[in-house]
Amino acid sequence: MKKILITRKLLPLSEKYALKIFNAKLNKEDKIINQEDLIKGSNDCDGILSSLTEKIDAGVIAKLSSSVKIISNFAVGYGNIDIVAARKRNIVVTNTPDVLTDATAEIAILILLGAARRAKEGAEWANKKDWKWSADFLMGKQLTGARLGILGMGRIGRAVANIARSFGMIIHYHNRSQLDKNLEKEAIYHNSLESLLSVSDFFSINCPATKETKHIINKDTLKCFPDGAVLSNSARGDMIDDDAMVKSLKSGKIFSLGLDAYNGEPNIHPDYATLPNVFVLPHLGSSTIKTRTAMGNLAVSNLEEFFKTGKCKNTVK
Numbered sequence: 001m002k003k004i005l006i007t008r009k010l011l012p013l014s015e016k017y018a019l020k021i022f023n024a025k026l027n028k029e030d031k032i033i034n035q036e037d038l039i040k041g042s043n044d045c046d047g048i049l050s051s052l053t054e055k056i057d058a059g060v061i062a063k064l065s066s067s068v069k070i071i072s073n074f075a076v077g078y079g080n081i082d083i084v085a086a087r088k089r090n091i092v093v094t095n096t097p098d099v100l101t102d103a104t105a106e107i108a109i110l111i112l113l114g115a116a117r118r119a120k121e122g123a124e125w126a127n128k129k130d131w132k133w134s135a136d137f138l139m140g141k142q143l144t145g146a147r148l149g150i151l152g153m154g155r156i157g158r159a160v161a162n163i164a165r166s167f168g169m170i171i172h173y174h175n176r177s178q179l180d181k182n183l184e185k186e187a188i189y190h191n192s193l194e195s196l197l198s199v200s201d202f203f204s205i206n207c208p209a210t211k212e213t214k215h216i217i218n219k220d221t222l223k224c225f226p227d228g229a230v231l232s233n234s235a236r237g238d239m240i241d242d243d244a245m246v247k248s249l250k251s252g253k254i255f256s257l258g259l260d261a262y263n264g265e266p267n268i269h270p271d272y273a274t275l276p277n278v279f280v281l282p283h284l285g286s287s288t289i290k291t292r293t294a295m296g297n298l299a300v301s302n303l304e305e306f307f308k309t310g311k312c313k314n315t316v317k
């Protein structure tokens with residue numbers, strides 16, 4: 001039996017599946033493990049089933065035991081792993097695409113709506129009980145019929161577009177390349193980021209965190225948005241320069257921001273925590289029983305496939 005380290009607690013069905021086919025070391029108390037513990041814990045293991053809470057950088061990869069041949073990440077995003085360093089050591093890295101697309105798209109829409117319709121302030125007022133209905137109470141921005149700019153039209157971006165179409169939104173997007181017509185479904189392609197931003201009354205970040213997308217939303221690109229745009233990020237914090245974003249939120253250039261992913265999780269930027277026009281969730285994108293079970297099972301089956309065949313269809317390229 002191959003030996004694997006599962007760095008964080010999975011849902012019961014996935015752990016059961018792993019225990020059936022592997023000699024699996026579990027994290028029963030679900031403690032966040034630091035880099036040193038990850039290195040120690042994976043000693044003698046053939047593979048690691050990792051989570052986005054571990055930063056598996058070049059330094060960690062260099063110190064991993066030579067027995068480790070695969071890192072199966074329990075996420076579609078893999079910005080927590082230095083892929084180039086892993087490749088150099090012949091360690092295969094896999095992820096969990098597809099199974100979380102719909103759950104994550106739902107949350108992307110939730111934070112867009114939450115930001116646009118002032119859900120944070122609304123909930124606070126409702127709990128205080130001393131609010132009074134009036135014609136201009138907590139006015140928000142309506143999605144119906146508005147333009148939605150999507151950065152990254154992969155599986156999740158396209159699922160966000162599908163839901164947004166049901167609100168009558170007009171979809172614009174920027175992507176590394178233009179999609180085929182059948183995937184584009186009449187969404188309007190922009191070959192530059194600036195062009196996309198200039199028409200984005202609403203904006204959703206759904207691209208991966210890479211060197212190229214780091215701080216792609218910064219003080220210069222923020223100027224490109226129409227005044228009073230509503231922004232959201234359900235991907236990774238890396239794409240936003242937070243200090244520049246806070247300035248735009250305070251000036252009103254950006255009406256509001258919805259976040260399900262942010263830099264330094266769980267330590268939120270202090271202004272995001274206090275500004276009334278920031279609606280934040282604690283990285284809930286894929287958090288449904290159905291989806292987290294499917295992700296856990298896929299992360300285990302990625303290991304199984306790799307150990308059986310020497311390759312895996314969900315290998316990150």
Ligand code: GLV
Pocket residue numbers: 052074075076077078100235285286
């Ligand atoms: C969640 O954030 C994921 O990348 O799967």
